[in-house]
Amino acid sequence: MKLAASLSIAVALGWTLLAAPAKSQSMLDMVDLASPAFTTAEMSRADIEAALAKLPAGEKLDLFGKALNKLDLSGMDLRRVSLQAARLMGANLSGANLEGVNLDSAWSMNSDWTGASLKGASLFGTQLIGATLDRADLTGARVAGDFSKASMKGAKLDGADLSADEKNQSMGLMRGTFKSTNLEGASFKGANLRRALIEYTSLNGADLTGASLAGSELGGSDFTGADVAGADFDGADVNSARIGAMKNAEKALNLDKARNLDRAYRN
Structure with missing residues (x-):
């Protein structure tokens, strides 16, 4: 299902994903972010509100691949909207309700999602580089x-x-990617971060209790004050990570089995 959706999205946006090996290119290499497709909007907030008002009970508003760049959608109830492959570059979705919404392969770089509700949403291949998701x-x-x-x-x-x-690596390894991300005070209770990429990221004061970090890449990240009680570090790469001031480190699981433990900062 994911593979078929990814390929159809690629066709819709005119990408040539199969022109070269997946690892030799990134998604950013495949699109022109200065093009109208990523800088303009083909609908307004009023258009979306009107479409939702007319929507029959039980149906969803399908905005697949729509250009909604720079729109102010703050505070809107978008639970009945599908935003798969939508382009929301620089858009304002602060305080919006997107519980359970499909945002797979959407583009929303440098956008504002402050305080937005994304409970149970799907963000597979979603591009949120440089976005603000404080308290989301x-x-x-x-x-x-x-x-x-x-x-x-x-x-x-x-x-x-x-x-x-x-299973699905036609577009490269898809996983949670957090490079130089500010995750201070974020909560990951019981989250699955297996093989996630979390490099040079601040996790100061984060709550990782019961989270699985097995096989994750944590190089250069700062775990000062992060609560790691019950967090599983089996095979996690902690090269140059600051792990000396973690909270409840003695209650972490398999920390001794982390990779490059000798290269982590323990003080």
């Missing part, structure tokens, strides 16, 4: 998108699945 609620969400350089202070990802997708 992604409880139980499927998060296999790119949040590099994003601000996610106080975000809630309890029970979320950020793990690598082992």
Whole structure:
């Protein structure tokens, strides 16, 4: 299902995903972010509100691949909208309700999702580089998108699945990606972060109790004050990570089995 959806999205946006090996290109290499498709909007907030008002009970408003760049959708109830492959570059979705919404392969770089509810939403291949998701609620969400350089202070990802997708690698390894992301005070209680990429990221004061970090890449990240009681570090790469001031480190699981433990900062 994921593979078919990814390929149809690629065709819709005119990408040539199969022109070269997946690992030789990134998604950013395949699109022109300065093109109208990523800088303009083909609908307004009023258009979306009107379409939702006319929507028959039990149906969803399908905005697959729609250009909604820079729109102010703050505070809207979008639970009956499908935003798969939508382009929301620079859009304002602060305080919006997107519980259970499909955002797979959507583009929303440098956008504002402050305080948005994304409980149970699907963000598979979603591009949120440089976005602001402070205090956003992604409880139980499927998060296999790119949040590099994003601000996610106080975000809630309890029970979320950020793990690598082992089956579907036509577009490269899809997983939660957090490079140079601000995750200070974020909550990952019971979250699945197996093989997630979390490099050079601040997790100061984060709650990782009961989370699985097995096989994850944590190089250069700062875990100062992070609560790791019951967190599983089996096979996690902690090269250059700051793990010396973690909270409840003695209650972490398999920390002794982490890779490059001798190269981590313990003081």
